[in-house]
Amino acid sequence: MTGTGPDEPVIAVRELRKDFVVRVRAGRFRRTKRVVAAVDGIDLTVRRGEMIGYIGPNGAGKSTTLKMLTGVLTPSSGEVQVCGLIPVPQRTRLALRIGVVFGQRSQLWWDLPLRDSFDLLRHIYRVPAAEHAARLRRCRALLDLDGFLDIPVRQLSLGQRMRGELTAALLHRPEVLFLDEPTIGLDVVSRQAVRSFLAELGRAGDTTLLLTTHDLADIERLCRRLVVIDHGRVVHDGSIEALHARYGSRRLVVADLDEPLAAPPVLVGAPLLRTEADGRRLVFACESVTASEVVAGLARLVALRDIAIVEPDIEDVVTRLYRAPAPVEPV
Incomplete structure (x- = not known):
């Protein structure tokens, strides 16, 4: 099998569209057909080794x-x-070069021990025994599989099964890994294990990752590039920092004082958002100035007991993005 060249995109999408026909009520006894665009003209280019968060609201x-x-x-x-x-x-050819993990579907054999599922997949993908053993060894170590390799899949917990699904998707060394909600429903320990494994995979740089999730912590910890889709269209494609800048998220400076002030200090470009702890804590927003400028300004005006800089919350930013008006259809 020949792969894409080093300078060729591993995923290239242009004006991609998917329409579905739905029936809607048009009176007491009649229904009419209506065409709904689930995906409405997406352009997307993904280079080898990129880890991309692909997010959006339900639907x-x-x-x-x-x-x-x-x-x-x-x-x-x-x-x-x-x-x-x-x-x-x-x-068929593509299936040999990609891995897929859907949070609600399984590629493992329900009544077989996990180890046997992995062995069957080796034969399906025609992976040489030595390569399969080496990759399985790595997954066993990184995902801590040894404690349940001989347990039937139907008896595994959701976290154990998801770690098995990830292993199954990677044993044939795919060029691209598609993950749809891989941490949904997982406990804290399993979620952290999956995130650490994917981060290690990303650092290796030989697998392209496209991740859809509602857990924005996954995106922040794993992906440098964020593609946001809404109403079937891409509304943001860039870094998380660019998303913050575009939708006006702000760093916060939290200043703790020894004693409350009769009147809080006024800082140009950094409005006071709120006062807490009986006036001993002041929270400023960095609008047109940097956090360091706010700290320097406070230090000149008041006696500080402690100070902290709070990074903007991506979840708040994305929520504001989703609340923005829907794209206007051309007439």
Whole structure:
């Protein structure tokens, strides 16, 4: 199998669209058909080794996009290539070069021990025994699989099964890994294990990762690039920092004082948001000045007991983005 060249995008999407026909009530006894665009003209280019967070509200088109990229759904229009292949007509070849983990679906054999599922997948993907053993060894160490390798999949906890799903998706060394809600429903320990494993995978740089999730902590810890989709369209494609800048998120400076002040200090470009702890704590927002400028200004005006800089919360930023008006349809 030949891969894409080092300078070629591993995922190339242009004007990708997926329409569904739905029936809506049009009177007491009649229903009419209406075309709904689940994905509405997406452009996306992903380079080898990138780790991308692909997020949006329910119904935004995230899972539909992944299904078109993996060859499960046929696009209504547009162009899509993954690993240099067109997903639907070349789905069999593509399956050998991608890994897929859907949080609500399993690729493991329910009644077999986890170890046997891995062995069956080795034969399905025709992975040489030595390569399979080496990759499985790495996954066992990073995901702590040894305690439940011989337990049937149906008896595993959700966290154990998800670690098994990740291993199953990676044993044939895919070029691209598609993850749809991989940490949904996991306990804290399992969630951290999955995040650490994916971070290690990203540092290696030989696997491209496209992650959809509602857990924004996954995005912050794993992905440098964030693609936000809403109403079937891309509304942001860039860094998390660029998202903060675009939607007006602000750093906060929290100043603790020995004694409350008769009147709080006034700082240009840093409004006082609130006063806490009976006036002994002041919270300022960095609007047109940097946090260091706010700290320096406070130090000149008041006696500080302690000071802290609070980074903006990506969840708040994305919530504001989702609340923005929907794109206006052309007339």
